Structure formats: C-alpha cells, structure tokens
Amino acid sequence: MIIRAAHLDDRAALVRLIGSGVALLGASVVKEWRTERQLNESLLSFDFSEGESAGNFIFVAEVKGELVGLIELQSMVGYSFNGLSFLLGKALHRSDNLSVCHEQRVLTLDHSLLGSGCFSLCVVLDGNCDVGLALMQAGLDFAKARNDLFSQGFYVALPAQSGPSFWQAVGERLTAIPFTQASHVHAELFPQSPLFECFLGEALAHENKNSPQVQPLVDWLVGLGFSYQQRRYPIDGGLIYQLVSLAPAGN
C-alpha cells in the first residue's frame, strides 16, 4: 500500500471512493464535500501554504493502482473549515434565599478549537480500519513535519455511538433540518449560549462512550497522547480527542 498526496489524476477515483467508501471520520463532511473543489484547494495548499495558513491536504492510499482510501487534513481550523464544538460543562442553580443549590450539565458551542489542525474526513473502501489507521498515521507524520502549519494542536472528532439521536435532540430542534440532510456546516446555525441538559433529552445519555467500532482508533489516539477534553462534535455528539501539540516532547 502506497500513501501519497492526492493529485489531479486522482479526481475520478476520488469521486468513486467518496461514493462507495465508508467514512471512518467526517460522515457529515462527506455531504458537503465537492471533489473537484477540495482537490484543487489541496493542490494549492501543498504548493503554497506556509506559516500559519488555513488549508486542506488530501492523502490517498493506493493498492495495486487502485485508490482504497483518502484522508483530508485541515490546518488552522476555523478560518475556512469551521472548528465549532460543544463544550460539556456545568451550570449551578443556587438560591441563598431558599437555601437550595443544584447543578445541571450544559453544552456550549464555542470556537476554542480555532487554529488547530484536524482530520476532517477519512474514507476507506469496505470500511477497512487498517487502511484508515495507516492514512491517519501518514497524516500525523505530515502534520508533525509541517509544524509551522499545525503549531496549535490537533484534534479528531470520532463518530458518535448514538447515531442520529444527538442531532434529533439538539440540531434538528434548533434548525428544523433532518439528520439525513445535516452536514458539518449546519453547526454554524446553532446559538452560542449554553444549552441546558434539562432540554436536551437523550442527547447526553451516551457521554464518554465510544462505539466498539472506533475503539481501536481511540486506543491508537490515546497511545499517541490524544485525550478527551469534554468536547463533543456538534452534529452527532461524537467525542473529540485533542493533542495540545504535535511537537516532540522537549522540542
């Protein structure tokens, strides 16, 4: 298996891969992914990006001349590709007059991932996780090598165990857009003030749980130093794993 940067000749194969592959990461990004546009931007990013600039970088996995997977990295998230996330926190309801005090959890949309790098999309044929992990490793190696582009940390939003239930409890009620049409950018239509647990139904029921399918990926990320920092992906509520810095320790 060869992993390399995507080039113009891959266009048709990428279209096929997007159409027939399985999204290990970024299922909601696929819906808005336009192969030609993304590929052109990737080529420009490889050629011209320097310093802290927003760009996307597409790598492909090739076996015997056939594309079996792709991964897309984003640098400087927030300036082009939105880096919105829900921060899971707590609100305190306290009355000195009544001597009562209780708490509840809140989800707050914020931009704290601004400037980070991330994997926005990983699609593989037949849902082959080994190909996915190889692509992610190559992507991280690239990010480490280009620390000028990825100096503000890196994150990965894992697919949620709960399927559409998170969107149905939060996104659909806020936007009236059904899950089947919901894409990554629809998080931009969410309010930025805290959303209270008492109104979110089952949305927070699967806190801190990953689906068995992504556990190998979680183990791999944790092994590299990634950790869950109470951030959820706003579309499906998937857990977000973050790495503060890609630079080697002591560097």
Added chain:
Amino acid sequence: MMYVRPCVLDDLEALENLAYDSPIGLTSLPENTEKLREQLDKSCRSFAAAVQSPGDEEYLFALVDSSRNCLVGVSGIIAKSGLREPYFNFRREQHFIYSQSLQKSNAMRRLVLSTDNSGKSVFSSFFIGTEYRTPANVNLLARARVLYVAGFPQRFCDEIIVEFVGITDERSESPFWNAVGRAFFSMEYDQAEHYCGMLSKSFIGELTPPFPIYESLLPASAQAVIGQHDADDKDLLAVALSEGFYPTSFVDVFDGGPCFSSRREHLKSLSQRMAVDATSQLLDNAVGLLANGLSEDFRCVPWHGQAEADRLACWALLTGAQAATAETQPKHYFAPLEFGL
C-alpha cells in the same frame, strides 16, 4: 347593587376565602392570613397617603354586593413594580443566526430573563368568585381601577402592565412550569408560587439562568402555551383589550402567561372619562361606569340609564362616601362603555 370600593382591614376573612378559591397562578393573592393582613394594611395606608409620585404603594379594590353587603371580588394595582424586589418576566425574542458558509439564517424564538417591566404600574390580583363572575362585574371591577388611576394619575407610572394567568392542564399542572420552572427551581409549581407570595421574588433571579432558553428545545406542550392565557380569563382579557392594552413580548416566568401593556393616558376609560354631577344630562341614556374622585372613600358603580330610584341609590353611594370625609365637592367621573354592561 354591585359597586367597587377600597379594601379595608375588616375584609380579611372574605379576602382569605377568595385567595383559597383563586387559581394557582395568581401569586399576588397568597393563601396566608398574615400575608393578606399585611397586604390589606398596606393598601389602606396607600389609599390614605398623600402621594406625589408613584412609590411603594399597593392598592386593593373590593367588589361588593350591597344587597348582601359582602365582598365577592378583588383587584389590585401595584403603583410601581420592582421597588422592594425585582420584577421578573421572560422576554420573548426572535433571534437570527446567520451562516456565511450556508448563506442562510436560522431564526429561533428564545426566552430571556428580564426585569424590563420594573418601574411600571401593574394591574394585579384580579379575582371574582364563580357565582359573581359575570361580564358586568368583570367590567366593573377591572375598569374601576382605571377610573381610580384617572382621578390620581400622579400616583401611578406612565406605563401600566397587566399579566394573565397562563394555561394549566386538566390536572391543574402548567406544561410551561413542568418544562422550564421545574428544571431550574427543582420544586413543584405550587411551592414556587408559595415562595413568591411569602418571600422575596429575588430567588427567581438566583435560580433562573442568565442565558436564553430556546423554545424549540422545549416539549411541544410547553411551547404551545407560551404567551397563552387561561380560558377562564377570556372575559378579563376582552376588557383589557377594549381599554387599549396591547400584547407585549413578555411572559410570566412560572406559567408562560401573557403580559399586556398600555400607556396610562391611552387607557380608554381614562381618556374618555367625563366630569359629571347628578344633574348632568349626558347621563340620561348613557351606559358606563361612574366613580367619585376620592381616594380612601373611592366608589365606582355601574351606570346604565337606570330608573330614577336606582339613580338616586347610585348617587347616594357615591356622595355618601364623600360626605363622610370631604366638605368640598369632588369631581365625579363617568366612563362610557360601548358594549354596555
């Protein structure tokens, strides 16, 4: 004959009975003897005070059946809200979020805790026992307050609001409270109402979040009742609308009931009132309310071109009260009603 007068301390027992019969959302009429006694005492002092500008006065009016000499309804005015304790409402907003990527916006209705209604006069505590709840009595008790305001505008704020009890279901539970109040207050509706009547309302500000509540996240049953009034208040709402009150974006924090507002000078019974005396010919075939211009001895009676004997009784009631306290002839006000009594 039915008439309206200021409540007096002797009304305590009758008021207590009304408080126990009143709906759960009427916090200004607490089911507590001491609290009611305090309210009566304060009302008596308010009517008696020489007031130059609205302050911490609260007025209670009694609807009286003179044939049985009993109090059958009550209504009130808070001269200026938010003086001793915060006056909270939810303000209902339409909030737009625009996405540059999508080139589209998302409109969301949301509720924000507000004290914007502080510094306004409030028509409050309206309740008439079932037996006496007729359109004529609702008109009389509700509009008598306007005629009192007309006689003493300096006692009240430029803007007057009136809140209506929100909708409860067949189990007397408020869907709005069950969705919103219970989540933040961690108590049952009647307990919160009890605290409201007995303690400072500042706990509302302590327990309600300072952030917006998005209506679309609430259960459909709660969304459906926001800004809706209890069906039993249809008659009272009709009076308020005909007086010139208009709906506002504010709703009650506990049950989501609506809040209406009007400039004091725009109230119809106030702006259309006429100074009259017993010989005024314009009263011959007129229908409306007649009030004397007194404070402690305020009286208001329905007038519908009645027979001579009834007219005399009306005037006796109005002027009899004044004779006891005033040597000079005060003005009498007549407010016509388009649709009769």
